[in-house]
Amino acid sequence: MDRETRDGFAVTAARGRFAPSPTGRLHFGSLVAALGSWLFARSAGASWIVRMEDLDREREVAGAAAGILAALDAFGLAGDEPVVAQSARTPLYAAALARLERDGHAYRCWCSRTDLEPFGGIHPPACVAPARDRSPAWRLHVGSARIGFDDRVQGAQHQDLAHEVGDFVIWRADGACAYQLAVVVDDAAQGIGEVVRGADLLDSTPRQILLQRLLGFPLPTYAHLPLALGADGRKLSKHEAALAVDARDPLPALRAALHFLGQPASTERNVHMLLSRASREFDALRIPRTATAPPAFAAARNATS
Incomplete structure (x- = not known):
């Protein structure tokens, strides 16, 4: 894997991350972001980490961080390194x-x-x-x-x-x-080479690139995924009743997330086999640009609690 070092920071070209905020349970939109970033990294043979963005203490929900990490683990999306929390940095x-x-x-x-x-x-x-x-x-x-x-x-x-x-x-x-500022410092310190996240953060990226240049940090590449929208056109996470995905039965929501990202359907009956196949067949060119209501979300909805 190609590496670049600048000002003491090392970057692996496709090293990725998922950085949730502990403001609630893992929902379908967050699963799409986590799976998308995992697929970009794994398909390139790179490592993938999880960072908890917990600087906004007023919005933090007690127990949410642990719940998100447990859900990610059940979906086969555990990070390769210990989780880092922004509040400690x-x-x-x-x-x-x-x-x-x-x-x-x-x-x-x-x-x-x-x-x-x-x-x-x-x-x-x-x-x-x-x-x-x-x-x-x-x-x-x-x-x-x-x-x-x-x-x-x-x-x-x-x-x-x-x-x-x-x-x-x-x-x-x-x-x-x-x-x-926090996300720029963290991505540099953790050697993130490819930032994959929801398109709601597309507008923030030029600000972050400017900060990276001023601080002399390596510039990652970016991929902004389409947003999962509710029936009223709002971002799914903005709904008070945004559906939390069910870690007890992860396959339906995983299949729905893959379909939402334009990836081939999978009939694998095991989470790890499904993810292994998905990473081998991943094609970023299949990902749609625009935000839509989640295709096949009824299947994921039936698997929620």
Whole structure:
């Protein structure tokens, strides 16, 4: 497997990861993301890991992390290394923030959403609010950055950060590292060479690529999978009653997830045999770009609790 080393970080070209948030049980949309990232890695002979993105303590559900890991294990999708939790990695994030501040890329900001209304919600290249009697957030200067990349599923992507995003938060006012910085630091530190995730994060990718460039991290490749939608067109995970997949009977949901990703049907009666065959026959070109209601979801639905 090809490797690249930069600034002490080693990247394996197709090494992948699944990074759930412990805000509920594993549902069909999350299973699609986990299976998709696993297939990309395994079909290339690469390792695959699980990272728990638990920085948002207010949304965390007690016991959800353990439940997700148990479900993944039942679906044959256990990671190759011990699970890492973001909540234990604050020193790494703080070091990255300090580096960005030192190099003039980050600044303190007290702006609220109300302060940004005159700018259409797009943050200008400086804080426009007076210092307040509370801790500030930290934002990244995007300057005139225009980011383009080729997504393995969604094709060519382009974003003018100054006009479409503005300077964005990388460290929250409550003292927690923001998602955009944390995921970049984690992917570099864990040697992730290929980021495979849901298309709802496609818009975040240019911000992460800019951070990778500023921090001198290796740039992974990206593949953004179509989203599983409910009958009303909303992302499945946004439904209060999003169906948790049943770890007691994993085959129906696994088959439905494979079908959703455009992969060949499998009649294997064993989870590990099904996954082994799926990794051998995996073809990324079969994956559809657009979000749809899950095909054959009735089978997975009948297998839920």
